[in-house]
Amino acid sequence: MVQTIASIGLPIDETLKIQKNRLVPHNQLKGNEKRISIVTGTHGDELEGQYVCYELQRRIRENYDFLTGIVDIYPALNPLGIDSITRGIPGFDLDMNRLFPGSENGSMPEYIASRITEDLSGSAAVIDIHASNIFLQEIPQVRINEFSKETLVPLAKKLNVDYIWIHSAATVLESTLAYSLNIIGTPTLVVEMGVGMRITKKYGDQLVDGIFALMKELGIWSGEVSEPKEPIISEDGEVSFINAGSSGVFVPSIQHWKNVRKGDHIGDILNPLTGGISETINAETDGIVFTLREYPIVSEGSLIARILS
Amino acid sequence: MEEKILFELDSLYRDNMRIKGYCFGGGEHSVCVVGAARGNEVQQVYICSKLISILEQLESQGKIKNGKSVMIIPSINPYSMNIGKRFWSTDNTDINRMFPGYDLGETTQRIAGGVFRNVSDFKIGIQFASFYMQGSFIPHVRMMKTNFEDIELAKDFGLPYIFRREARPYDTTTLNYNWQIWETKAFSIYTNATDCIDSESASEAVNAVLSFLNKQDIIEYNCHEGYISKFIEGQELVNVKTSTAGFFIRRASVNAKVRQGDLLAEIVDPYSGKVIDSICSPVNGIVFFHADQPVIYSHTPLYRMIPTDDLG
Ligand SMILES: [Zn+2]
Numbered sequence: 001m002v003q004t005i006a007s008i009g010l011p012i013d014e015t016l017k018i019q020k021n022r023l024v025p026h027n028q029l030k031g032n033e034k035r036i037s038i039v040t041g042t043h044g045d046e047l048e049g050q051y052v053c054y055e056l057q058r059r060i061r062e063n064y065d066f067l068t069g070i071v072d073i074y075p076a077l078n079p080l081g082i083d084s085i086t087r088g089i090p091g092f093d094l095d096m097n098r099l100f101p102g103s104e105n106g107s108m109p110e111y112i113a114s115r116i117t118e119d120l121s122g123s124a125a126v127i128d129i130h131a132s133n134i135f136l137q138e139i140p141q142v143r144i145n146e147f148s149k150e151t152l153v154p155l156a157k158k159l160n161v162d163y164i165w166i167h168s169a170a171t172v173l174e175s176t177l178a179y180s181l182n183i184i185g186t187p188t189l190v191v192e193m194g195v196g197m198r199i200t201k202k203y204g205d206q207l208v209d210g211i212f213a214l215m216k217e218l219g220i221w222s223g224e225v226s227e228p229k230e231p232i233i234s235e236d237g238e239v240s241f242i243n244a245g246s247s248g249v250f251v252p253s254i255q256h257w258k259n260v261r262k263g264d265h266i267g268d269i270l271n272p273l274t275g276g277i278s279e280t281i282n283a284e285t286d287g288i289v290f291t292l293r294e295y296p297i298v299s300e301g302s303l304i305a306r307i308l309s
Numbered sequence: 310m311e312e313k314i315l316f317e318l319d320s321l322y323r324d325n326m327r328i329k330g331y332c333f334g335g336g337e338h339s340v341c342v343v344g345a346a347r348g349n350e351v352q353q354v355y356i357c358s359k360l361i362s363i364l365e366q367l368e369s370q371g372k373i374k375n376g377k378s379v380m381i382i383p384s385i386n387p388y389s390m391n392i393g394k395r396f397w398s399t400d401n402t403d404i405n406r407m408f409p410g411y412d413l414g415e416t417t418q419r420i421a422g423g424v425f426r427n428v429s430d431f432k433i434g435i436q437f438a439s440f441y442m443q444g445s446f447i448p449h450v451r452m453m454k455t456n457f458e459d460i461e462l463a464k465d466f467g468l469p470y471i472f473r474r475e476a477r478p479y480d481t482t483t484l485n486y487n488w489q490i491w492e493t494k495a496f497s498i499y500t501n502a503t504d505c506i507d508s509e510s511a512s513e514a515v516n517a518v519l520s521f522l523n524k525q526d527i528i529e530y531n532c533h534e535g536y537i538s539k540f541i542e543g544q545e546l547v548n549v550k551t552s553t554a555g556f557f558i559r560r561a562s563v564n565a566k567v568r569q570g571d572l573l574a575e576i577v578d579p580y581s582g583k584v585i586d587s588i589c590s591p592v593n594g595i596v597f598f599h600a601d602q603p604v605i606y607s608h609t610p611l612y613r614m615i616p617t618d619d620l621g
Pocket of ligand 1: 042043046130131132
């Protein structure tokens with residue numbers, strides 16, 4: 001059943017709606033059913049979650065009798081952004097994930113954020129699916145603020161991701177959707193996977209398997225599920241960053257999610273005007289490349305890779 | 310006057326981006342002024358250019374006090390202004406959300422870091438800032454509550470109001486906030502225009518800064534000393550929102566004194582021309598801020614009012 005969470009009048013004959021689809025068991029609800037919420041599309045250029053929303057519902061419908069709880073699916077928290085290929089909220093140039101928990105009396109984006117927070121609160125779990133950005137490719141991973149690791153790591157291990165990154169707290173992150181929900185006791189897992197403006201079907205299928213495993217754990221699904229893979233779990237100290245030292249065109253010479261040894265060639269930054277190589281980038285540690293530059297043009301400082309040692 | 314390149318970013322496809330500081334006087338690092346951080350902050354660069362030209366004259370007349378120095382940085386983001394973008398040209402990040410910066414980080418973190426290295430040891434920092442929503446303010450000094458803010462000192466700008474609000478999580482990465490954390494007394498100055506040049510409002514800002522420098526005994530400059538500033542806290546302001554979308558026809562401007570029930574604006578249906586909502590002031594007060602977009606969404610804060618007594 002499609003429901004509207006927030007409705008905003010736009011000036012010229014248009015209404016902006018934030019919508020969700022609610023799937024409930026066929027049997028009469030007892031009132032104590034648990035609820036899982038799948039949200040995505042906060043950043044309008046991240047599309048991996050769109051396929052997940054579809055595929056999860058398709059598989060539920062195939063075996064609807066196994067549904068024993070409530071599944072809420074919010075494919076587009078920032079519908080204008082998705083429609084206009086804009087990462088932030090068009091017209092405001094704001095990162096929507098810096099506005100939570102929002103405010104009922106604030107501006108339109110803050111009002112929407114407050115409606116979303118209110119609607120999601122009380123879920124047994126919220127999965128907030130992100131897709132990196134257009135610049136970087138990410139292996140399916142869950143990112144967890146260290147303050148909530150006790151609650152979230154056991155849930156994240158069900159999600160069938162390759163990697164769980166427990167990162168340190170930063171004040172600026174207190175205005176994200178995940179932080180705002182975790183702080184009020186609604187467990188929220190942030191998934192990052194794939195790359196902006198694309199759909200990586202393999203990753204989507206992998207995550208949907210994981211969502212079913214989590215639903216089973218929570219008592220929302222009674223059907224068979226596949227055993228989630230054992231993720232690598234790490235904290236900040238084990239992650240090293242490689243940033244471009246000069247501007248140019250980055251061409252990688254390694255593959256994503258592959259082991260590298262210290263000194264291995266990661267790629268080159270080329271100069272198409274002179275035909276020269278501006279920078280040769282080598283790994284500074286042994287480890288596995290879980291983030292790799294996708295967008296070729298780089299300037300000084302652009303992130304090239306993250307390596308987990 | 311000395312022109313310094315504070316930070317330079319190499320580029321493959323464009324001229325290098327240079328962030329320049331214009332330094333006057335010598336000795337202690339007294340006051341640093343930062344203009345535009347975003348590509349649309351044209352007025353902020355304009356104000357800095359006026360300040361640079363006046364300080365150059367004052368310096369040649371020996372009117373900068375011994376042992377004091379002032380640095381003006383007109384723009385920390387010329388790249389975005391040159392291509393008509395508000396935020397960073399490639400990844401759309403906001404340099405004013407990257408402080409204190411990080412020399413080994415992403416491009417805009419490096420820019421912020423390069424700027425901050427050069428400005429963090431000044432005793433006083435002044436930034437000409439802009440609001441995330443299009444609109445006009447009564448000229449004011451704006452500060453965040455950090456326990457380092459200095460309301461008394463802010464009065465020396467002689468602007469009509471000093472406005473203090475609570476810091477929110479995403480404010481902790483602004484220049485103003487980090488200046489304060491690193492023990493620089495920081496002030497943000499808001500005037501009317503951003504995307505266009507408003508010379509009257511620019512003169513007011515220039516005068517406020519010069520009058521401030523004069524009172525701090527940094528320059529010798531006789532001028533009108535402005536107002537006795539009134540201090541207001543963010544929560545004192547009364548927000549007036551619209552619940553309807555459409556054309557926004559403004560009936561009251563900044564500084565207008567209105568009584569409870571007076572008409573502030575009308576919302577007009579963009580196709581039928583009918584007035585679909587009349588926005589009236591819920592209080593007696595003065596218009597501190599108004600939005601100025603021609604068309605507005607529903608749930609848009611249109612006015613912020615400073616409540617006053619009704620003196621008939
Ligand atoms: Zn995202």
